[in-house]
Amino acid sequence: MSSQLHLSQHAQRSSEQAIGFLMQQAVENADCISLAAGLVDEQSLPVTLARSAVNEVLGDEAAGRKILQYGTTQGPEPLRRVFRSYLADLEQSENELRDLPLSQIFLTTGSQQLLSLITQALFDPGDICLVAAPTYFVFIGVLQAAGARIIPVKADENGMCPDALQKTLETLKSEGQLHRVRLVYVVSYFENPSGVSVSTERRPQLLRLTQEYSTESRILLLEDAAYRELRYDGEVSPSIWSFDKERKTVILAQTFSKSFSPGVRVGLGVLPADLVKAVSDLKGNEDFGSAHLNQHVLARVLKNGSYRQHVEIVRASYREKRNAMLKACEQEFAGVPGVSWLHPSGGMYVWMRLPDHVHTGFDSEVFRQATQVEKVMYVPGELSYPFDWPARPKCEMRLSFGVQSVEGIQEGIRRLARAVKTVMKFNG
């Protein structure tokens, strides 16, 4: 018997991913204070609320049996109606989004499953996706596994720059590559990793450019709004999706993992009508539908108002942690030359930049000093760019305030500052 196992191209492309390296580092550095983990704040997880909701939906035997039965691939229509109403609330829609057909709504296993399904539905190897630089590194991995060509587009503190998007699309057009562009990927609220949101002004601009360059085939815009409800201050921006009046361009991906519980694993997607069948076919092959019971639990807390109350608790908890991290950065990095960080209005991350020559990758002196000597772990910023992008900065760090307590955050930043100062030989 030959012992050699032959893996598909897809599997081979999936093997060298940032998340894999990161998980390995997390295991190897389990004794560190983790400012790396993307887990959610555990203290505010809604144990009592979830238990009550389950008791309610399984309270009646006959109704309960239907809930323990298979649902449907997209999630049952009555539930999708509840989720549409929730979305209408977020969108401050006057007509409760009654004009949005329920057939365009998908309930998924977290929003991650939607990102994966969309990628499967759209990408053949060599097809192009435009992403902000930096962007969500797990999605970079999904694109790489699909063999996609990933082109980073400049982003600043107001999100992806329309000028840069236009320039990139124009270049692709002149190269005769516009027909390979499938998707523009935008994390519109409090992006992982940078914490930046796309400004209200830029939202319709990004949409319009996506539409304008859809001359060869339709380019879609995937709006990842995973962190949408984790807003701690600043204005409420309408979704990019809300500007897409024809609903042909934007795919909206949301999740209840951050605002309610990742262990319940419910995500919500809205798709252009003519993408529905393809994604439904793919999801049918994948699971026939996500866990039906969990969809009912979420629908219940949405309907009885307890979800909304819970989000306020979650926000208050994260706001305090965000403030603690920013304050600790100010104290501990005071006067260190060339070190700066963004002030996020939401989400779970502070994005820090060191001087260009001070690298932060797994093989860097800073990472070694942080994890081996000071016992603190972060996510190297370079993971948030396509690994084959020559221009990717190597001096950044993603610092999560998700899992640590306020004290853990303070101590973590103190240790990190010591590590950076040691490497930079800063004695100020």
Added chain:
Amino acid sequence: MSSQLHLSQHAQRSSEQAIGFLMQQAVENADCISLAAGLVDEQSLPVTLARSAVNEVLGDEAAGRKILQYGTTQGPEPLRRVFRSYLADLEQSENELRDLPLSQIFLTTGSQQLLSLITQALFDPGDICLVAAPTYFVFIGVLQAAGARIIPVKADENGMCPDALQKTLETLKSEGQLHRVRLVYVVSYFENPSGVSVSTERRPQLLRLTQEYSTESRILLLEDAAYRELRYDGEVSPSIWSFDKERKTVILAQTFSKSFSPGVRVGLGVLPADLVKAVSDLKGNEDFGSAHLNQHVLARVLKNGSYRQHVEIVRASYREKRNAMLKACEQEFAGVPGVSWLHPSGGMYVWMRLPDHVHTGFDSEVFRQATQVEKVMYVPGELSYPFDWPARPKCEMRLSFGVQSVEGIQEGIRRLARAVKTVMKFNG
């Protein structure tokens, strides 16, 4: 803006699938007694049990919070230990399978997700999968979406025929195609649709052939044991997996959807060690792990013994329904020439064969008479073969005793018999 949406090859191949046509027929014939639906018996779904289990696992605030947090891609190790112990029980293993590394165990969203992941991990377009004829039609769809070449292998009342498997492999060898064979797919217990199990004698034979022909690259055997615990009489067969002492060839897929609840959506897989990373990478991209809460619920009922008690209730319920369907067939089809059916010892289906010239497909006279006149619906047997297989029989039907009550089964079979007799002009 161009309105044309460009779908991937994968999505295009996913679009024309049996399950899609079937769902459409189910919607269009909603007024029929359904002997088609693959749903489970609703009356025996464990509402009280599931509610109690949730209350237990979420009973303690601190422990509950960890359960509402992210799990891990494969499911947390302590839970996988519980599932391994469950498997050891099924396998009547003396050493509790302590020699099976937990790293080779996956918790999935039903077993369907494992089938999908395995296909993604192994198949490039043109790669070959051998399947029993007939076999589980949803998996045929998954393979078609991957662009696989599907080769049916003769099966009889003892399951896939080793002689036929050998002949097929020998032919592929002589054609120089052995290097493209990735997988032998076997539903080992009470196959959907035929109700047939692979006999104990044949199990090691199928395994040995798979190993013997692994000369170019390793051929894997995917043992789909979804219906394993729905056994109503006859001997207990060891799994094919249990014969694979080196654990390099067989992938074992199981689910709790049939024996407990499809709405909770927990599946269980065991993989050869060197396939683990690929599948884990793919699953990481797909969802980071299935719903953590649900895994704890299943682990709880496995540990406290209530699962085992529940399976007995489920068995008793299905046994009664199976008996009712067989009895109704004997009464209603008595004397109709050329009509025969198999007597399943488990599972959810009775497989019926009409005379060769009496077709049963969606466009057949029998289907029309059944759904339009008599108001009863079944699954045409031809869906359970690759649609491009010239030899596929067109005169079979899959009759499910899963969802209907005993009375519904009796009435359904009565109607079906009337439809068949009308088309066959049988007045006996």
